[in-house]
Amino acid sequence: MDQSGSMKRRMTTPPPSERSTLRRLPQRASYEEAVVHSILDEGIVAHVGVAVDGQPYVLPMVYGRVERDLYLHGASVSRLARQLALGVPVCVTVTLLDGLVLARSAFHHSVNYRSVVVLGTAVLVTDEAEKTRALEAITDHLLHGRWAEVRPPNAQEMKATSVLRLPLVETSAKVRTGPPRDDTEDLALDCWAGVLPLQLVARPPENAPELREGIPPPAYLPKTRAGQ
Amino acid sequence: MDQSGSMKRRMTTPPPSERSTLRRLPQRASYEEAVVHSILDEGIVAHVGVAVDGQPYVLPMVYGRVERDLYLHGASVSRLARQLALGVPVCVTVTLLDGLVLARSAFHHSVNYRSVVVLGTAVLVTDEAEKTRALEAITDHLLHGRWAEVRPPNAQEMKATSVLRLPLVETSAKVRTGPPRDDTEDLALDCWAGVLPLQLVARPPENAPELREGIPPPAYLPKTRAGQ
Numbered sequence: 291m292d293q294s295g296s297m298k299r300r301m302t303t304p305p306p307s308e309r310s311t312l313r314r315l316p317q318r319a320s321y322e323e324a325v326v327h328s329i330l331d332e333g334i335v336a337h338v339g340v341a342v343d344g345q346p347y348v349l350p351m352v353y354g355r356v357e358r359d360l361y362l363h364g365a366s367v368s369r370l371a372r373q374l375a376l377g378v379p380v381c382v383t384v385t386l387l388d389g390l391v392l393a394r395s396a397f398h399h400s401v402n403y404r405s406v407v408v409l410g411t412a413v414l415v416t417d418e419a420e421k422t423r424a425l426e427a428i429t430d431h432l433l434h435g436r437w438a439e440v441r442p443p444n445a446q447e448m449k450a451t452s453v454l455r456l457p458l459v460e461t462s463a464k465v466r467t468g469p470p471r472d473d474t475e476d477l478a479l480d481c482w483a484g485v486l487p488l489q490l491v492a493r494p495p496e497n498a499p500e501l502r503e504g505i506p507p508p509a510y511l512p513k514t515r516a517g518q
Numbered sequence: 519m520d521q522s523g524s525m526k527r528r529m530t531t532p533p534p535s536e537r538s539t540l541r542r543l544p545q546r547a548s549y550e551e552a553v554v555h556s557i558l559d560e561g562i563v564a565h566v567g568v569a570v571d572g573q574p575y576v577l578p579m580v581y582g583r584v585e586r587d588l589y590l591h592g593a594s595v596s597r598l599a600r601q602l603a604l605g606v607p608v609c610v611t612v613t614l615l616d617g618l619v620l621a622r623s624a625f626h627h628s629v630n631y632r633s634v635v636v637l638g639t640a641v642l643v644t645d646e647a648e649k650t651r652a653l654e655a656i657t658d659h660l661l662h663g664r665w666a667e668v669r670p671p672n673a674q675e676m677k678a679t680s681v682l683r684l685p686l687v688e689t690s691a692k693v694r695t696g697p698p699r700d701d702t703e704d705l706a707l708d709c710w711a712g713v714l715p716l717q718l719v720a721r722p723p724e725n726a727p728e729l730r731e732g733i734p735p736p737a738y739l740p741k742t743r744a745g746q
Contacts (some may be wrong), residue, residue: 309573334716335615335629339576341569345537348567348576348611350633383576387563387718393726396657396668397675401563405578429624439709440624447625469726481667482733483726486740488562490615493715498621498697505710512714 307460309409326461329406330355333384334432334490338362340373340380353382354427360408360456361415361424371452375414382408382456390486393470394479402485404465412454424453435510535688537637554689557634558583561612562660562718566590568601568608581610582655588636588684589643589652599680603642610636610684618714621698622707630713632693640682652681663738 330353339348349370354361360382364371374380384406391400415421422442429437443451470483495507558581567576577598582589588610592599602608612634619628643649650670657665671679698711723735 335613337565337576337611339567339574341572341574344569345607346567346569346574346609348565348609350613379573381574381576383565385563385578390660394668397671399657429627432618440622441704443625476669477728482736483729485724487721488718489721490716490718493717496713498711500705501711508710
């Protein structure tokens with residue numbers, strides 16, 4: 291694994307726990323809260339891990355953040371939501387993929403990415419006001435401004451939805467940026483090297499088939515990035 | 519969680535194990551091997567979960583596939599590689615994000631996605647020929663055609679790299695496609711609904727700073743998708 295080209299940021303707000311301290315490539319680690327939050331805010335899907343009898347399960351979930359809390363939600367009857375509600379250890383990982391790092395040697399190939407790992411124990415949210423705020427955060431995390439326009443959950447929907455809170459205490463970020471860093475003796479090789487940047491872009495919105503006439507896509511949709 | 523708009527594909531090659539059978543929204547489940555392989559082949563980063571003393575850890579890793587085996591690699595000295603090499607249960611999840619599903623009700627918001635979950639026990643690859651094939655698969659998974667052009671790993675690099683094989687036996691796929699499906703009574707709301715498609719696109723390649731003059735980006739780089 292390539293150890294170079296990394297952005298070094300290492301601060302201690304909050305200080306990392308022993309088990310959330312990166313041992314490999316510590317120059318890629320960031321404990322700065324602002325970095326952790328910015329990665330979480332840019333991501334859309336988290337990969338949530340729980341272990342059942344030693345077998346880990348990792349499932350994609352949407353999420354939201356309110357200050358120093360991460361919120362997950364799921365159907366109340368789902369296996370994962372029930373498991374999480376038991377108060378088991380959880381790991382929530384969000385990864386943003388920024389590019390392919392194409393070195394002259396196979397060994398130094400890598401990806402540019404920004405990732406956050408959150409360890410902790412999720413807690414079932416039972417307070418209705420907090421639950422509503424969390425669902426607002428999750429909805430607006432998908433698309434900022436959406437909550438204000440849509441029909442909020444009714445009592446039946448609230449009951450059918452479990453919301454879980456995971457404090458952003460044991461967090462770590464890992465970031466790789468920049469070009470490949472080949473061994474000096476490989477620089478003379480007749481092989482292209484560089485980065486292929488990758489970006490998640492929005493395409494033009496597609497109206498729902500039953501959409502009433504005369505309702506345009508909302509202004510808060512991100513501008514389609516095609517062509518930029 | 520939204521239960522609609524799903525693509526139903528359910529076949530049994532190989533038959534799912536009890537623990538890899540989806541219980542929630544089974545209409546989103548696919549056990550068809552070709553679907554599992556196509557999702558794995560399109561993904562770039564997997565989220566790999568292992569549990570240590572009941573605490574799950576989920577880390578992003580690149581990977582490769584050779585027929586019915588998934589390969590992971592890491593620095594031999596890394597915690598995760600050493601943990602995996604012990605023969606512990608592992609979960610490898612790959613998720614492709616295809617769009618935001620924007621319903622008229624908060625409750626029916628969702629994402630369009632394709633995901634694969636692989637359960638099993640990874641095995642350390644000790645055969646040098648298989649290890650080389652796996653590294654070729656991982657490199658070409660990043661960018662098809664790359665392996666043939668780059669300097670292959672030397673003995674020291676091979677020693678510094680652990681390769682792990684996870685058989686694609688206990689696999690399941692989950693797919694959501696299509697528009698939001700709101701409750702009938704919400705269709706009259708004065709709220710836009712639809713899908714915002716998302717796509718991971720390549721931007722123009724960036725040459726490494728020390729690139730020798732006269733070496734153009736290779737033809738096997740994907741065409742930049744901007745503007746399409």
